[in-house]
Structures are given as C-alpha cells and as structure tokens.
Amino acid sequence: MKTNKFIVALVLVTFFVVSFITNILGPIFPSLVADFDISLALAGFLPFSFFAAYGVMSIPAGILVDKHGEKPVIIGAFLLAFSGSLLFALLPTFTMAMLSLFCIGMGMAMLQVAINPLLRVVGGEENFAFYSVSGQLLFGIAGTLSPIVFSYFVTELNAPAANGFTSVAQSVIPSNMPWLSMYWLFAAMSIFMVVLVSKVRLPKVSRNDEEATGTFAVYKQLLSNKQVMLFFIAIAAYVGSEQGIANFMSLYLQQAHGIDPLTQGAGVVSQFWLMLTIGCVLGLGLVKILDSRIVLILFSTAAIAALCFALFGSVEVALIAFPLTGFFLSVMWSIIFSLALNSVKAHHGSVAGILCTGIIGGGLASPLVGLIIDLTGNLKSGMVVVFVLLAYICSIGFWAKPLVANKTIKLFNKRATPVS
Template sequence: MKTNYTGVALVLITFFAISFITNILGPLFPSLVQDFDISLAVAGFLPFSFFAAYGVMSIPSGILVDKYGEKFVMLAAFVMAATGSFLFALNPSFFMAMGSLFLVGTGMAMLQVAINPLLRVSGGQEHFAFYSVLAQLLFGGAATLSPIVYSNVVQSMATGETSGIIGFFNSNVPANMSWLSMYWIFAAVSVAMLILIALIKLPKVELKEDEAVGAIGIYKQLLKNKSVILFFIGIAAYVGTEQGVANAISIFLERYHGLNPVTVGAETVSEFWLMLTIGCLLGLVLVKLLDSRLVLKLFSGGAMIALSFALFGSAEVSVIAFPLVGFFLSVMWSVIFSLALNSVAEHHGSFAGILCTGIVGGGLASPLIGVIADLTDDLRIGMVVVYITLAYIFAIGFWAKPLVVNKTIKLFNKPTADSTAT
C-alpha cells in the first residue's frame, strides 16, 4: 500500500497540537490558585472538567467517526477547542474556565478516537508501529515545549512590549493574568488546524473488525468481564498518576522550596514531559527484552522511589526527581493498554473505547490530592493519592494474565528445535 504522506503529516501535526494544548495545566496551577483565590481542592476541578470530557465523549466519538468520517470529527473537534479557548480568553473566570476546559477536552477526546485509524490507513499497516512511536515522540515534544512557551511569553509580557504578538497580549490580557495569553495561543492553534484539515483531502478509512465500535450489547458483555473493569481502573490510575504529578510540580516547588513557578516550575514541568518522552524510547527496547509485566513492575517501583525523593528531598533534589518520575511513567500507558487488549479475545475496538473512557481518571486525582492537602494543610500528604495509584499499577504486573504475551528477543539462549517450531 502506498503511503499517504500528507495524511501521515496531518495526523502527526494533530498529535503535536493535542499535546501542546492538553499539558499546560500543570505550569498554570499556581497562577490559577492565586488569581482565582481558590483552594487546591477547588483548583483540582479544573483538570477534572477537562478529563471528564474524555469520560463522556470517548465512546460517542467512535460512533460519530463511524457515521460521519474522520475529517468531520476532526473539524468538529477543533471547533470545540477553538470555542473553549476563545471563551476563556475573553471572559477569564473560574466557572468559565471549567466550561472552557470541558469544551477543549471534548475536542481532544474526539481527536484521539479519529486519528489512530487514520494514521494506520495513511501510513500503511506495515508502518503503523513506526508512525505510532513517532506520534508519541511528537506528543512528548509538544508537552515539553508548551511550558517553555508559557514561561517565555509571560516573561516577555513583563517588559511592557507594545508591538507584535507580545503587544497584542499586553493589550488584550489582564495585567495580573499574563498566563491567559496561552489560551489566545491555543485558539490560534485550533483555528490554524481547522484551516489545514479543511484544505487536505484525507484517505478513506475502512475500519478493521477489531477497530470498529460495537453495539450497546457488546459494551454490556465486556463490562461483565472482570479483567475489563480492572484494566479500566488501571488506565484511570495511570492518567491520574501522570496528571496528579504534573499538576503538583510547580505549586509544590513554590510552596516548599520558594521556587518561581513561571521559571523554575515551568522548566521542571517541561523536563518532566521530556523525560517521559525519552523513557518511551527505552521502553521500546525493554519490552523486546523483558516480559512487559516485569517492565511495568520495575518502572512503577522506580516511580514511587523517585516521587519520594521529589517530595522529601531538598530543592536541588526535587527539581531532578520530579522529571525522573516522568521517566518511570513513560512505559505505563502503552504496557497497560497492550496488556488489556491482549487479555480479551474479541471486540478490541469497543474495549479500546472503554479504556479511553478511563482517561477520566486524570481529572479525579487532582481534586482528591487537593482535598487531602487542604484538610491536612500539607501537599505531601495529599500526594498519597499518587502512591495509591502507582501501587495499583505495580499490582497489574502480578495479576495480568494476557492471552498473548509480548514476544521478546533471547540474547543469550540459542533457539532450540522446540522454539523454532512455533
């Protein structure tokens, strides 16, 4: 099959845009708490608004793709993202923030469902794994870039510049809310993506049987399977861990070590995403050498150790240890997802929809952390939520019983007659 490089490029750019928009909440957290004068518990409902959209829209998005096609859903998704960003940029209030983030999250959920089958068709099934890894690298690259853009824009606005893009921000963003400039940028990115998608002719996607969204009866059948429920919780635990840590980094460094959230905080969040991206590359190698369940146990154990250093170490240790947590989180999504799909014999498309709904876990962790931190007046105690989610992920390495185990390379054992016969 001939590769449609235009389609591949569009999907990769879309992955970049999704991550650039999605992963900014962490660096903004201290500013949101201060400027809206809210507690950590209340602030935690901002990421909840965003990730709740995944819980609501993941399965309906699959139905929309089936009925109207990938291009329509992608256009609708960026309309939602642009609308949410414009509304918040024009009317910055806490409740508008919640509504805006729900709209943006809805758009991102729709995109996640639409672009994976499109990538398989555009790049060719034989190249799908390669392009999927490339997409994840771009996703991580955008997550790394987003806090850096935020830090540079806010510092540039502080100079009082009156011309160019910084001048536009200084004229249209409240002086005490320079972070709001990011939502003007998100709106511009969304509009640019709308134009790009509208101009490009996309290949027709014929969903494979295991990618198709099933009828309601199939979901009911799957939800009776204990493994389906346990892996759904596993995905929720992973996303809750990732977002719980990312959203806590900047405000933790400010509260416990007096570090500037716009500079050091944003830089540390950026490094967290960078290390998560780098870890993905090592993870690709490790799952070829070791059973993925062992990899999951090693990395979840490493994440708990790194988190302990981040929370209880000195300022110098914390700014190193938080990115290390990202490194250890890197393999978890792909390993849990693959273990889940390999644990059921059929209806993988519907099961994937259920798993993606588990992304709502990313919104549950932050409010829980905030409630505990407010009640105890100690963010460190609030972070016990992350230890619990990591412990659950660690446990998956023990109870997962996939029907198909990941194939590993035997470095030191010569193949035997028995092994070559299979």
C-alpha cells in the same frame, strides 16, 4: 494503499497540537489557584473537567467517526477547541475555565479517536507501528515545548511595553493574568488546523475489527468482565498518577522551596514531559527483552522511589526527582493498554473505548489530592493518593494474565550439545 506523506504529516502535526494544548495545565495550575483565589480541592476540578470530557466523549467520538467519517469529526474537534480557548481568553473566570476545559477536552478526545485509524490507512499498515511511535514522540516534544512557550510569553508580557506582537498582546490580555496568552495561542492554532484540514481531501477509512465500535450488548458484556474492569481502574490509576504529579509539582516546588512557578517551575514541568518521552523510547527496547509485566513492576516501583525523593529530598534533589517520575511513568499507559487488549479474545475496539473512558476516573485524582492537602494543610499528604495509585499499577504485573504475552528477543541462545 500508497502512502500519502502530506496527510501523514498532517496527522502527526495533529498529535503535536493535541499534546501542546493538553499538557499546559501543569505549569498554569499555580497561577489558576492564585488568580482565582480558590482552594486546592476546587482547583483540582479544573483538570477533572478536562479529563471528564475526554472520558465522556471517547465512545461517542467513535460512533461519530463511524457515521460521518474522519474529516467532519476532526474539523468539529478543532472548532470545539477553538471555542473553548477563545471563551476562556475573553471571559477569564473560574466558571468559564471549567466550561472551556470541558470543550477542549471533548475536542481532544474526538481527535484521538479519529487520527489513529486514519494514520494506519494513509501511512500504510506496514508502517503503522513506525508512524505511531513517531506520533507519540511528537506528542512528547509538544508537551516539553508547551511549558517553555508559556514561560516565554509570561516573561515577555511582564516586561515593559514593546512594539509589535507584545504590545498588541498587552492591550488584550489582563496584566495580572499573562498566562491567558496561551489560550489565545490555542485558539489561533485550532482555527489554523480547521482551515488546513478543510482544504485537504482525506481518504475513506475502513476500520478493522480492533477499531470497530461495538453494540450496546457488547459493551454490557464487557462491563461485566472482571478483567476489563480491573484494567479500566488501571487506566484511571495511570491518568491519576500522571496528572497528580504534573499538576502539583510546580505548586509544591513554589510552596516548599520558593521556586518561581512561571519560570523555573514551568521548566521542571517541561523536563517531566521530556523525560516521559525519553522513557517511552527506552521502554520500547525493554519490552523487547523482558516480559512487559516485569517492566511494569520495575518502573512503577522506581516511580514510587523517585516521588519519595522529590517530596522528602532537598530542593536540588526535588528538581531532579520530579522529572525522573516522568521517565518511570513513560511505559505505563502502553503496557496497561496492551495487557488489557491481550487479555480478551474479541471486541478490542470496544475494550479500547472502555479503557479510554477510564480517563474520567483518573481526572478525580487532582481534586482528591487537593482536598487532602486542604484538610491537612500539608502538600506532601495529598501525594498519598498518587502512591496508592502507583501501588495498584505495580500490582498489575503480578495479577495480569494476558492470553498473548509480548514477544521478546532471546539475547543468548544456548547451543545444543552435539550427540556423540
């Protein structure tokens, strides 16, 4: 099929929007805790409500795409994100925050399921790897920009009243909750994407074996497979590690070092996502010269070390070490996913659905971290959860036995000794 560059661009923009909306929880987290006056354990259920929806919707989204096609699912996903964002912007309460994040999470899950096979078709199978990496890079760029935009909006809205956009925003957004401006922005972005996608004719996608949704019997069989369940836990461990660090780093820097979460704290979260993106690019090169299990062991060990420096070092060290954890987390998702798929002979689409459902488990890390902090009164103690999760990820490099190992390049070819 001929490459449709406009639709490829549309899919890549969708990757950007998904990340821009998803990765705002970290910088907003301290504001949610302060403005709703809630415990850290309760606050942890905010990211959980998002990732629970993400996990719950992954398999049903695949069924919806199979039955109705990509376009209705993509439009429905953005309508859910629009509804959730507008609901919270208009009714900023803790209950509405939970419901809003659940709606947005369902929308993001539907988008992730729909756009990857679509990208394979519109970009051409021979270009799929290139466009997939491009999508992940845009995902990382959006995650980097989102906290910066958040910090800009908050700063502008806290300034004296001005003409134009700022004055309109100040009349709509409560003065004590300037961070709500992001949810108005999310609503605007979502409705813009609804209009854009509705005007585009998308091609029919024939899903290959790896993308097909399995039957109930297939899922039952896979759920009894020990390897599949171990990798399910691994995905939960990765999401738990990523969110445990991303959501609590700004709060930790505020309480331990007096860093303003709305400006410098948001900047550190932005650097975290930037380093995660850079690490992803460099990680692609590493898995070409090393077994992916070795890369996983090295990076998970380095992530544990970086987190130790972030928690027990000075403020100068913490400001460097927290973003570095993002760099070392970067390769984990893709390596865990590839090892899992390469550890089973068939039903890769169903395995992928089960793995994505593991995101629910990862969402539990935030309330668990918060609960430990509330019980002990020590921010560092909550990070014990993250250390345990990273240790489990490290263990994968020792027990994983993929049927197909990643292909590596031999840097030094030994010449055969000529026979005399």
